[in-house]
Amino acid sequence: MAGARALGVLSRFTSRRYALFIGNNFRTFSMAPALLARTHVNYEVKGDVAVVRINDPSSKVNTLSVQMQREMTEVMNEVWANNAVQSAVLISSKPGCFIAGADINMIQACNSPEEVTTLSQEGQKMFERIENSPKPVVAAINGSCLGGGLEFAIACQYRVATKSKKTVLGTPEVMLGLLPGAGGTQRLPKMLGLPSAFDMMLTGRNIRADKAKKMGLVDQLVDPLGPGLKSPEERTIDYLEEVAIECARGIVSKKIPLRKEKGRMQKIQDHIMSYGFVRNQIYKTVHGKVMKQSKGLYPAPLKIIESVKTGVEQGPDAGYLAESQNFGELAKTSESAALIGLYHGQVACKKNRFGTPQKEVKTLAILGAGLMGAGIAQVTVDKGVHTVLKDTAVAGLARGEQQVYKGLNDKTRKKNITSFQRDSILSNLTGQLDYRGFENADMVIEAVFEDINIKHAVLKEVEAVVSPHCIFASNTSALPIKDIAAASKRPDKVIGMHYFSPVDKMQLLEIISTDQTSKDTIASAVAVGLKQGKVIIVVGDGPGFYTTRCLAPMLAEAVRVLQEGVDPKKLDGLTTSFGFPVGAATLADEVGIDVAAHVAEDLGKAFGSRFGGGNVEVLKTMVDLGFKGRKSGKGCYVYQPGLKTKEVNPDIGDILEKYRITPNPAVSSDSDVQYRLVSRFVNEAVMCLQEGILNGPLEGDIGAVFGLGFPPCLGGPFRFVDSFGADKLVEKMRRFEAVYGNHFTPCQLLLDHANDSSKKFHK
């Protein structure tokens, strides 16, 4: 859809750039050679300092796997036993990764919570020995230091980190429905104080090295080096090692104190925190915030608070025990399984399964400098692609260029890039009103008004000026690509690229290929999308493709619910409490009532009465009155600039009154309304798989969660069917069908799953 905002829990997914748990599928090596020689952890004694190097030979990143842990224990035992060694430095040989976390497959392979608890306790023990090491251990961090890796680092006596952009620290476990299970919930509050520790663990966000230094998470920073006698990456690691060795010696000779002088603010904070009622107030506030955001649908944040609280109030023994037990419980929850599934899906959808395109897109032209067009320009221009933004009017072009500038300037203000980088990025953007230079474009994405005639007109204009290899992509949310391609001289070069608004925030890109679209065209579109940082699903052509087609029946149902007299606020409450980050009424406003009406009508024509429900006239009347949603200031709600709270639009009461339907009490309980909305969504998704629009259930889940805000805790429509039970869903749908007819008729594939409980979308 033109606009679907992901808020709350979903937005936490959007900032993820680094892998926490990397599924390590390389388990083919036999155990025998592993016993003979260590493959993952090695060490070298340099004078009186043991340099322990971590390097997982089978993966791009280091993970705390069984093998890694065993070798680490062996190495540390040797270090402790070696009298010539006074201290140790822990460093990764991989550029860009210290330790990216625990091995997720190791956790998933466990059969019971108890097994996971044991796993957690082993980790706790190992890190406890590091923490109590008589010889100081310095963690030298370059690259991602996440999850278990961070817990390892904070168990060390001292931390040195490179200021590289790739160096990020964080505890992203919460985003997988887990908690930091190897002492993290116990050590972080002590190191950072309760507020910062909660913030880190509950948001799971990545912290850059300079911020980490300010917080006290690392003790010293090292600048990354440029090219010198070795490549920058290699030499930076060597340099980090040299500095860390100096630190280790400094700690042994007591030149570097391990206990830092606390600042006045820190002392005051500590003093305040020593009062039990202050701490209780913090627990309460944090708990309240979590409940408000997660609606209680996510158990992990609550368990994190519980583990921290137990440790602080009842001492470390109880704390560590609570942590490991909670970790075990969480690992076996359906929420965690759903979130881990999404994580795997996200990784899979960041790969180009169509191979490398013949020609890399170096110049991308965008038609239409509206919200979408400029948004696409925004995510393209900073990837080193020459971007041409074309509009038909000076005012529109100026607005679009300003949007791109603002996006980059905001990054400058947040110090993600320098003002110089901003300017040099912008030098890649050309704004224009004509087709000058289009002969150099490798791809043209049109983001003009959703009207087949206009689309045909621009397609013809573009084909008249571009070179033969140029790809024409349409950013349409509902018009079938084959209809657009009908006007093309080379339909093999025509493809759909459906972006979601706001483009710079929404991670999903839905690519639509027709029967005529060539493989290379798809590969090229996917390559561009990946460059733009998108999570990509490639779907077949058809009215509404996948995402719009799923959303349309749900919105139709939402309109019916409104007609039945449910207040928009109540409707929003019902959807968000089911786990949607954005309520149905708000979503309609975000998408635009006019767009929704347009889509409802189009898809209604294409799919017939199955897409009925609410009366389209409701939407049309709203559009006629100017209630087009957020963009016009009024929709289901009234939007006033500067005001965060929104009130229900008083005028829609009359419209709804005019189209009032009497609700059937048999299917109008809160829960029934929720399932009426969700089951139509899910049924349509399953039907897309049945019809071959979707390539597989994984892409279906990713598309629904990242594009439409399907509850992440349910893991997407297909995982929802698996965990909820197809039979139970069908049973509910039959009940609704009895009242409303074919809107709720389950599709064949769903019935197959209902009839055979061994059938699952996800194995």
Next chain:
Amino acid sequence: MAAMMLNAMRRCSLRPSWAMRFGELSSNNVFSLSVQTKSKKTLARPGVKNIVLVEGVRTPFLLSGTTYADLMPHDLARAALQGLLNRTNLPKDAVDYIIYGTVIQEVKTSNVAREAALGAGFSDKIPAHTVTMACISSNQAMTTGAGLIAAGQCDAIVAGGVEFMSDVPIRHSRKMRKTMLSLSRAKTLGQRLGLIGSIRLAHLTPELPAVAEFSTAETMGHSADRLAAAFGVSRLEQDEFALRSHTLAKKAQDDGLLQDVISFKVPGRDIVSKDNGIRPSSMEQLKKLKPAFIKPHGTVTAANSSFLVNTRHTHIQNDILIVSCFHPGRDFVYVSQDPKDQLLLGPTYGTPKALERAGLSMSDIDVFEFHEAFAGQIMANLKAMDSDWLPRHTWVGTPPMEKFNLWGGSLSLGHPFGATGCRLVTTVAHRLQKEGGQYGLVAACAAGGQGHAMVIEAYPQ
């Protein structure tokens, strides 16, 4: 060709023995040169003008805030120009053009070349302009002059550089400037009062001239420290080089080799005739200093940096000017590279190119004068030139230390950004005369990731 050069000579009324030749002599000039082992007898090419350095002088380099404290930049430039006139007995209308390099501009004298020329009594018919290119500004002044001569525009040029660090333009904050500018446009008393009323404490924070690279926001010392680390240059190596620079400079000063320095009567103060930044110390003392930029593990300290760049840490700066009257050749290059990680590698990139242009090899060069921004930067450049860093075909080896910066360098004499290039060239000229060599090479790095290298040939006796 030669006539042009001699013409210039005549106008300068100088004995040719004083002149240094840049570039080439036409081949029909027969000079018997004593050095025969060179890969090229001379850089002179038929049909191409030679550019000759006639004389170079400079006022002593002083730490900032000392004797020059109350002067203005053009005063120093003026003194050097007068010194040049005195030393060469040049008539005041003998030159066709005057070019100066400077980095931090005094806003009142933004074309400092013109102000200085007028003040020094040069004819007001001689045009003058000012150029800027960070630490190689005066190199740019010289080569710009070379271009004018080569293009047949001029016969004689004065090129120089000036930098005055005892006073720098410190500005009001942008907010304050905005308010003040609006104030000048305000029409009514009400508007004025409103604007005055809008001034807050934050408006009063002054803006100092930036010490950091604009494109990367990194200070040069910080970059030098990273560069030294990238090339594995130790603190010891840097301190040793710094000590060498100061020791050699002291010796050169005591032996009276720094002939380019002229005495300067500072109004209201004494006559200054010596550089005052040369301070040979001991390795023990150098070892005690803490890193100045990257703390606590960096290797660049106040003592192994040239003292203009690290003003904040040493509180010493200097003010200088050199003027060289010369004619430029073609055997110079400018290079530029990544301003973040290769900020100070100009000499590494420039040297092979300049040698290639001149058709010479490293062993042909008798005298090397490299700009010493930081000991770590020099050592890193030497290591880079010695390593696989450069593509093999451009590899030329490293300058031998027995020919390298033998009279001290920017580390010990001081580094007034806008003037250092002239000092390097003049020093090469004087060293070639003193040591009897034929070819000299100048190389320097500059902010913005730029660099300069130039080959100079001794004028045949």
